[in-house]
Amino acid sequence: MDNVQIMTGNTAAAIAAKLCNIQVVAAYPITPQTSLTETLSQFIESGELKAEYVRVESEHSALTVCISASTVGARVFTSTSSHGLLYMHEQLHWAAGSRLPIVMCCVNRGVGAPWSIFNDQQDSVAQRDTGWIQIYCRDNQEILDSVIQAYRIAEEVYAPVMVCYDGFVLSHTMMPVSIPDQKAVNSFLPPYKPHTVLSVENPYNINPVIFPWLRENAEGIICDGYMEMRYKLQKALDCAREVIVATGKKYAKLTGRNYDEMLWRYKTDDAQIILTGMGSIAMEATAAVDQLRKDGVKAGVAGIRVFRPFPVNDVRKAFSKAQTIIVLEKDISYGYEGALCSDIKAALYGTGINVPVHNFIAGLGGRDVKVREIFEAVQQSLQEIAAGKESNKTIWLNCRK
Amino acid sequence: MHEIIWHGRGGQGVVVGAQILAEAAYLQGFKGVTSAPTFGPERRGAPLTASTRISDEPIRTFSQIEFADIAVVLDSSLLGVVDIQSSIKEGGIFIINTNLNPGQIKIKKGLKLACIDAAKIALKHRLVKEGAPIVNTPLLGAFARASNLISLTYLEQGLKWKLSPQVAAGNILALKEAYEQTIIIEN
Incomplete structure (x- = not known):
């Protein structure tokens, strides 16, 4: 119940x-x-x-x-x-x-x-x-x-x-x-069983200074250097993709709520314009999509649920039929563009998907992001793109310039 | 989707009123309800708002309400401070706690006005906190009457959910009395 x-x-x-x-x-x-x-x-x-x-x-x-x-x-x-x-x-x-x-x-x-x-x-x-x-x-x-x-x-x-x-x-x-x-x-979620536990019965030194090279320990075992340990962390996050999806599927069985992808989709099946973002702004975008569709614009939302590890394959799949991409985000990598926008573009590099991407920087410091504003900004972007103007652009939404 | 804005002052129960309404709406069968305070710091006595959204479908809009279907005003002294009426949609409802005669309140054309002396009812039922009447409950009664959206039965349940049984009893009486006494003027 x-x-x-x-x-x-x-x-x-x-x-x-x-x-x-x-x-x-x-x-x-x-x-x-x-x-x-x-x-x-x-x-x-x-x-x-x-x-x-x-x-x-x-x-x-x-x-x-x-x-x-x-x-x-x-x-x-x-x-x-x-x-x-x-x-x-x-x-x-x-x-x-x-x-x-x-x-x-x-x-x-x-x-x-x-x-x-x-x-x-x-x-x-x-x-x-x-x-x-x-x-x-x-x-x-x-x-x-x-x-x-x-x-x-x-x-x-x-x-x-x-x-x-x-x-x-x-x-x-x-x-x-x-x-x-x-x-x-x-x-x-069974009780946590760690693979190693530091205890008084089994004291040892964790995270001492590590050298750039591989090194033999007191027992004669060749141990990882710094770089090997970092490689393993990267591998762990790469492998986490499968674990995240498997966990989501198992959780869905438990609750009926679907988490079988690292992103979620809203009306993307026939979408030509795909909006993306992380968190509540992507949810707000789904309401803007409803309005856009009423206006005859085939729009959808692919909301990024997991940002790291980055869902490269899910992004490629979700955006494969997109003709325009709008990335809404509440952050900026100063001197370049929104961090998510760069990642989306990088994921699509070499896939043959080379469509206009407009990056909306929105809601910084709590500025409200309304459905109407997203709707209007997307319409504006679509007009600019149709007119052959800048196809790759960062737009500060609802910001006095 | 029905969008409701609550206007009051810090300490008057604006946020709790918005919460009880959301809870009652959910109990009544609306799948989508949200209630949110003004985002940010709060001060006693300062004008503030809260919002309730009510919908048949789960709510996907979390931004602040631009134009409300219904505005509930807990403190009539705000009328000279905040332009509340212009943030109500055409055909919307303006519910106000006032001891004024409804005829004395200027109202924009196209709005429905609902007046209730919520303070008087609160005092009658000894709903007093720190010396001030608790007006949010009577206003929920006025809300039920003016909007026809949420029934008294579910508002009662909402009050029982939020308040202890002893406190709820007086509140329920005030809720019902306010429902009866609300004066509505279609403009």
Whole structure:
């Protein structure tokens, strides 16, 4: 029986973490993430969740506690936003390099200066190259589902997973969310059994200085150098694609909710114009597509659910019949274009798909992105493209220039 | 999709009103409901809004409401501060907590006006928090009457979901009384 409750994205994330029987939480408050860890601390206080909540003085320490707890074999959780995530930057690399299956929620928020508490995705997109798997959620149901899947993925590939969702837009908006029962989650996600556990009975040195070359250890075994370990991290994220899809399919059996691709599609079957994006902006784009179709424009949305590892093959498939691509994103790689846009183009390189790509930079620092604005901007782009004007262009949506 | 904007001041129960309405709508069978506060920091006494969206299908629009079908105003002192009426769609409903005679309220052509003295009803049923009447519940009653969208039965259930049984009882009385007393003027 479905247990549907109306809740915010932050509550959905907290309930998901509880369902995953997390053992250690370490977090530091920051808007708009705070109510997530507040809810978890209430679960722990009330005894509903048997976990240790470690209070820390900063986000850097929060992730360090998670790294340590994960190293001794615990299932750990943390969450943060914006400057909190940036403050974790060093430890993000450390967690991934240590191959620890940590799950974190990044409640997306713009980055200062100037100071903003509002939503965009610059924070997590800027952490793209830290070796974390990144999943972006389009609504609160997907937040709950993604956190649960994240642990299975993380513990199978030994890589940390960042579940990203839009601050305020999802974190503070209430909507119906179906909560799977504990038994179902237990069967999907068995207790974490780490391949190595640091313990007092078996002490050893983890992550000492490593040399550029291969080196014999005390037992005479030739060990990896830095580069081999990095190669293995890359392999792990490459292999994660299969694991993510398999996990999504298994989860679909459990809940009936489909996660069998690293992206999701809306009316793409006959679409000539494909809009893409990550998180709630892609969801908003589906409503714009409905309007475009009423106007006779065959549009569809391919929403990127997993940003790292990048779903190269899914993108090639989803865009194979596209005549125009619109990439909507809440981030920018300054001096070039949106990070997702570059990745989409790179994925299509050499496939023979060489169509106009318009990159909409939108919603930075919480500027509202309305269905009407997406609709109008797409119409405008289509006119320009039809008139043979710039086929490759970055457009700042709803921004005074 | 029905889009509802709530206007009030920090501390008046704007956000909770929007939540109870969403919950009631879901209980009534609407598959898509959302409720959202004003995004950002909140201050007691400062003008703020919340929104509720109600639809037969799951909601895919999370941006802020530009033009509402229904606006609910918890504090009539906002009328001189915020231009609420121009953000209501043609043919929309303007629901206001006021002790004024409906004839004294200027309303744009094409809008339906619903007036209720929510503060009076709240005080009668001792719905008071920190010295101020809790007006969101009576306004939900006025909402049911003026909109015909969500029935009192489900609003009652929504109140029971959000409030403790003792607190819910007084609120339900206020809800029903407001429903009866709401004055509607088609303009």
